[in-house]
Amino acid sequence: MDRRAFMKDMALGGLAAGLAPKILAAAPQGGAGPDLAFAQGESPAAITKAAIEALGGMGKFVAKGDAVMIKPNIGWDRTPELAACTNPEVVKALVEMCLAAGAKKVTVMDNTTNQAQRCYARSGIAAAAKEAGADVPFVNPRRIKKMSIKGEWLKDWDVIQDFVEVDKLINVPIAKHHSLCRLTLGLKNWLGAIGDPRNQLHQDLDRAMVDLAAFFKPTLTVMDAYRILVRNGPQGGRPSDTKLTKTVVAGRDYVAVESVGASFFDIAPAELVYIKLAAARGLGRMDWEKLRVEKRTV
Numbered sequence: 366m367d368r369r370a371f372m373k374d375m376a377l378g379g380l381a382a383g384l385a386p387k388i389l390a391a392a393p394q395g396g397a398g399p400d401l402a403f404a405q406g407e408s409p410a411a412i413t414k415a416a417i418e419a420l421g422g423m424g425k426f427v428a429k430g431d432a433v434m435i436k437p438n439i440g441w442d443r444t445p446e447l448a449a450c451t452n453p454e455v456v457k458a459l460v461e462m463c464l465a466a467g468a469k470k471v472t473v474m475d476n477t478t479n480q481a482q483r484c485y486a487r488s489g490i491a492a493a494a495k496e497a498g499a500d501v502p503f504v505n506p507r508r509i510k511k512m513s514i515k516g517e518w519l520k521d522w523d524v525i526q527d528f529v530e531v532d533k534l535i536n537v538p539i540a541k542h543h544s545l546c547r548l549t550l551g552l553k554n555w556l557g558a559i560g561d562p563r564n565q566l567h568q569d570l571d572r573a574m575v576d577l578a579a580f581f582k583p584t585l586t587v588m589d590a591y592r593i594l595v596r597n598g599p600q601g602g603r604p605s606d607t608k609l610t611k612t613v614v615a616g617r618d619y620v621a622v623e624s625v626g627a628s629f630f631d632i633a634p635a636e637l638v639y640i641k642l643a644a645a646r647g648l649g650r651m652d653w654e655k656l657r658v659e660k661r662t663v
Contacts, residue, residue: 399659400650401616401625406663409454409591409613416587416615417462419659426585426617429467431532435459435499436583438539438554439475439490441600442483448594448607451539453489455589455613459535460497471499474527475557478600502527509560516576517646518569523560528581536583536619540590540626542598542606546570549599550626551586551619552578552639571638578619579648586619588626595630620649621656 402419404412417423427433437451445452456473463471473494477484481503485491491501504525512524528534538554545567546553555577556563566573590612594601601607610629616622620643624634634640634651644651 398657400618400656401614401621401653401658403612403614403625403658403660404663405612405660407611408663409452409589410458411663412591412611412613412661413455413458413587413615414462415661415663416613417459419661420615420617423459423462423466426535427463427466427468427533429469431463431466431468432470432530433463433468433472433533433535434528434531435463435471435473435494435535435537436528436554436558437473437475437490437537437589438541438549438557439484439488440478440557442479442487443600443602444487445489445592446604446607447601448539448541448592449598449600449602450484450488450490451537451589452591453493455587455591456490456537457493457497459537459587460494460499463533463535464498468533471497472527472531473499473501474504474525476504476525476559476561477557514576514580516572516579518572519566519576522577524580525558525560528558533584534581536581536586538586538588538626539593540588540629541594541601542596542630544598546574546639547637548627548630548632550623551583551588552623552643555581571642574639575642575646575648578643579646583619585615585617586622588614588622590614590626590629593629618649618653618656620644620651621653623649624651624653 402416404415441449443449508526538551543549552574
């Protein structure tokens with residue numbers, strides 16, 4: 366599909382406005398299968414399922430009998446309309462797909478910033494994930510253990526054991542503005558899988574994020590960009606801080622997904638130190654436009 370045809374399709378779907386030019390310009394390429402998938406539409410659940418189907422289906426990532434951890438951003442006491450936490454419909458769709466692929470257990474968890482009970486409830490994630498069949502526990506302090514991160518900067522840290530005692534780990538960040546590191550995307554989301562005091566990592570947050578991503582090694586990254594937070598991040602607070610882009614991006618290469626996320630804010634991936642560091646370490650591709658990309662509208 367050439368750029369003109371794709372632009373026409375997006376315009377007819379009412380989705381072209383507000384999307385970064387680079388995302389619209391990229392086209393599917395030949396090869397064994399797509400590296401990245403973009404899905405756009407009115408339903409967060411439907412576009413999540415479409416993105417995973419474009420990659421070949423959840424069966425490519427989750428096998429029968431797997432224990433799966435889904436890691437959304439549940440950090441803030443905010444409703445979905447404020448775009449501070451991952452959209453609950455995205456999480457629910459992923460739980461359903463994992464179970465349909467044969468997962469024996471799916472867990473949804475985050476180490477929240479605001480009080481956990483309020484975050485789990487107001488975000489809508491706890492109810493949605495439970496309805497789909499997931500376990501949604503709060504972090505148990507007795508299950509936090511110091512582990513060797515073996516990073517270039519972060520050598521060891523307290524890690525929530527639940528995140529390393531699973532067969533598959535799926536990172537499900539929401540794309541947001543962040544007052545400290547410009548954007549909070551997939552790499553920053555790993556701070557919700559470790560123990561406190563996390564603010565100590567702000568001494569070199571860019572390297573800490575990259576070290577944590579290399580440690581956790583997600584099987585799949587699914588970025589919620591249905592409604593993004595464009596200012597006053599990471600928690601926002603007003604609907605006017607958000608923007609509807611009605612998109613989900615999915616891929617095995619989490620650096621590539623991260624780089625696409627930057628494009629929603631008209632930021633070149635190379636402008637973000639943590640993306641440059643991750644690409645330089647060989648953790649993924651920053652030049653995502655050169656990868657095989659498939660787009661779907663639903």
